[in-house]
Amino acid sequence: MSDLKKQIHPSRLIVLAFMGVVALGTVLLMMPFTSLSGTPTSFADALFTSASAVTVTGLSSVDTALHWNIYGHFVIALLIQIGGFGIVGFATLLGYLVDGRISLSSRVSARAEATVSGNPDVRKLITSILQMMLFFEALLFIFLFYRFFTEYGYDFQDAVGHGAFHAISAFNNAGFALYSDSLMSFARDSWIIVPIFVGAFMGSLGFPVLAEGWDRIKNSTNKFLGRKFVFLPVQWSLNSRIILWASLVLVVGGTAYVAILEWNNPRTLGPLDPFTKILDSIFASIMPRTAGFNAQDITAMHPSTWLGMDLLMFIGGGSASTAGGIKIGTAVVLAYIVFTEIRGETAVNIGNRRLPRSIQRQALTIVGLTASVSAFAIVIMRLTTEFPLDMIIFDVLSAVCTVGLSTGVTMDMHDPGKVMFAILMFIGRVGPVSMATALALRKAKRHFEYPKESPLIG
Numbered sequence: 001m002s003d004l005k006k007q008i009h010p011s012r013l014i015v016l017a018f019m020g021v022v023a024l025g026t027v028l029l030m031m032p033f034t035s036l037s038g039t040p041t042s043f044a045d046a047l048f049t050s051a052s053a054v055t056v057t058g059l060s061s062v063d064t065a066l067h068w069n070i071y072g073h074f075v076i077a078l079l080i081q082i083g084g085f086g087i088v089g090f091a092t093l094l095g096y097l098v099d100g101r102i103s104l105s106s107r108v109s110a111r112a113e114a115t116v117s118g119n120p121d122v123r124k125l126i127t128s129i130l131q132m133m134l135f136f137e138a139l140l141f142i143f144l145f146y147r148f149f150t151e152y153g154y155d156f157q158d159a160v161g162h163g164a165f166h167a168i169s170a171f172n173n174a175g176f177a178l179y180s181d182s183l184m185s186f187a188r189d190s191w192i193i194v195p196i197f198v199g200a201f202m203g204s205l206g207f208p209v210l211a212e213g214w215d216r217i218k219n220s221t222n223k224f225l226g227r228k229f230v231f232l233p234v235q236w237s238l239n240s241r242i243i244l245w246a247s248l249v250l251v252v253g254g255t256a257y258v259a260i261l262e263w264n265n266p267r268t269l270g271p272l273d274p275f276t277k278i279l280d281s282i283f284a285s286i287m288p289r290t291a292g293f294n295a296q297d298i299t300a301m302h303p304s305t306w307l308g309m310d311l312l313m314f315i316g317g318g319s320a321s322t323a324g325g326i327k328i329g330t331a332v333v334l335a336y337i338v339f340t341e342i343r344g345e346t347a348v349n350i351g352n353r354r355l356p357r358s359i360q361r362q363a364l365t366i367v368g369l370t371a372s373v374s375a376f377a378i379v380i381m382r383l384t385t386e387f388p389l390d391m392i393i394f395d396v397l398s399a400v401c402t403v404g405l406s407t408g409v410t411m412d413m414h415d416p417g418k419v420m421f422a423i424l425m426f427i428g429r430v431g432p433v434s435m436a437t438a439l440a441l442r443k444a445k446r447h448f449e450y451p452k453e454s455p456l457i458g
Contacts, residue, residue: 018054018086018430022422025050025079034072041067044415051422053079055429056322058175058292058404059395061411061418065180070161076176077168083429084172084203084322085133129207132214133171136202141167143195151191170199173322175292175404187295188276197283200291204317205247209240238353239329243318246328250312254285257308267300288312290323292404299407303390306407310394313401314370324402324428326370333363369431374400377424385409385417395421400428 029046032038041049041062048061053076062068068076145163148154154162162178169176177183186192202210215232222229236244259281262269269277283295288309298306316325332350337360340348348355374396381392387409395409399421410421 015430018083018426021079021082021086022047022050022054022426025054025075028075029068029072034068034075036067036069036072042415044418048410048418048422049076050079051425052404053174053176054083055402055425056080056083056172056174057324057399057402057425057429058169058173059399059406059410059421059425060176061413061421063180063411064176065178073161073165073178077165080168080172080174080176084168084174085130128211132207132210136199137167137171140170140195140199144192147189147191151189166196167199170196170291170293171203171322173200173203173290173292173317173324173402175287177293181297182294184295184297187280188272190276190279193279193283193295196291196293197286200293201247201251201286204286204290204321204323205243206318206321206323208237208320209243209318212237212240238350239319241351242332243328246332247318250289250315250328251282251285254288254308254312255281258284258305261302261305261308262296265300265302268296284309285312288403288405289315289325290317290403292398294405298405306390306394309405310397313397313403313405314374316401316403326366326401330363330366333359334367337363370400370428373424373427373431377420380420381409381417385413396424399424402428 026043026047028034029049030041030043032040035041045061045067048059049064051057052059064073064076141163144166145159148162149156149159165176165178168174175182179185183192183196216236219229219232235241255278259269259277262281262284263277264270269280272280280295283293287293289312314325315331316327317323319327319329333348333355336348336350336355348360377396377400378389378392381387381396382389385392391407391409394405394407397403398405399410402425410418413421
């Protein structure tokens with residue numbers, strides 16, 4: 001068995017592990033005891049829901065609130081937690097695995113950049129990830145439980161169940177809700193909306209950013225109290241700077257975009273007061289990049305709003321996070337490659353750091369493959385269904401980028417389409433991680449170079 005493990009590439013292990021969890025979830029959700037009606041769920045719907053939960057997407061082919069009972073909701077929440085922890089854990093571990101393949105001097109430089117000292121202990125690393133996830137989920141649970149119990153008259157059991165389910169779903173960016181209208185009935189309740197989008201936003205930053213932020217806060221606190229502390233670099237790591245600044249730009253830009261286009265729409269933001277309009281615009285800006293909850297009716301939005309949300313879904317959140325998309329780091333690297341080419345420079349620099357050419361190639365590969373998979377699925381859906389093109393584009397990107405928002409396509413789709421969307425969600429979640437790993441680890445050494453010749457470009 002040990003020899004077999006050594007022969008399997010790490011990227012294949014990821015795929016096999018997640019396929020196994022999806023298969024197990026499909027079997028459980030097909031069982032009669034998980035449905036509210038007490039009848040077996042079809043294979044297509046069970047596979048779709050299991051894949052959506054494990055890949056922390058949130059798309060549904062059945063009404064989550066009305067189709068599943070408490071056991072079904074428990075299975076979904078468990079799959080979300082396993083999927084979210086697995087993605088973050090795998091991505092972080094693989095990052096260190098790649099780092100371990102580099103020379104000693106490069107590893108020292110990388111750890112100084114990432115504020116990681118010494119040799120990382122795998123067990124301690126996994127424990128830290130789990131502790132951080134449980135901490136944020138518990139904090140979010142307290143807010144939601146208190147609100148459900150005191151304001152909405154839920155009994156203790158329902159308040160605990162709804163609070164725990166939505167805390168897990170929000171931080172893991174899953175987008176599953178125990179209400180048929182997602183969170184639209186809470187659109188005017190900032191005590192529900194704000195904790196949800198803050199929890200989803202924190203989950204989208206990624207463990208490396210959260211860990212560095214926590215280390216810096218703890219170190220500053222120890223220094224202030226006169227306790228033992230370590231000297232950390234004044235400058236945050238390049239990854240954290242990229243994620244934090246780009247996230248801020250996307251949230252502000254997305255909020256302004258949604259607010260401007262939907263401000264007077266009588267079916268969405270129009271009837272609300274200005275404060276609630278801004279709050280729901282922030283919510284609608286964060287959710288396409290991460291969780292997939294909606295406080296407004298997506299089908300009632302302008303198609304031009306969908307277009308902007310398409311871009312936010314395609315970009316997604318931070319690497320080693322529960323968010324989807326091509327990831328913020330990939331988008332920023334791509335933007336700097338374009339910017340560097342326009343300026344006629346030879347090296348791609350971000351801040352005071354120069355990007356390796358291997359990172360540039362990986363970013364271009366991930367964007368190209370994600371766009372190709374999306375385009376292929378869009379063409380298939382356009383040929384086999386009656387849905388308008390803009391709705392198809394929105395839902396396909398939501399699946400590939402593991403977002404969870406929908407214009408209604410997934411609820412009315414035929415069974416082959418559900419299976420295809422399940423595959424898209426799986427590729428969108430597992431594909432980029434395993435692909436990035438394969439690209440980083442599989443470095444073939446060529447001892448010669450071909451002659452240069454430049455084709456015409458543009």
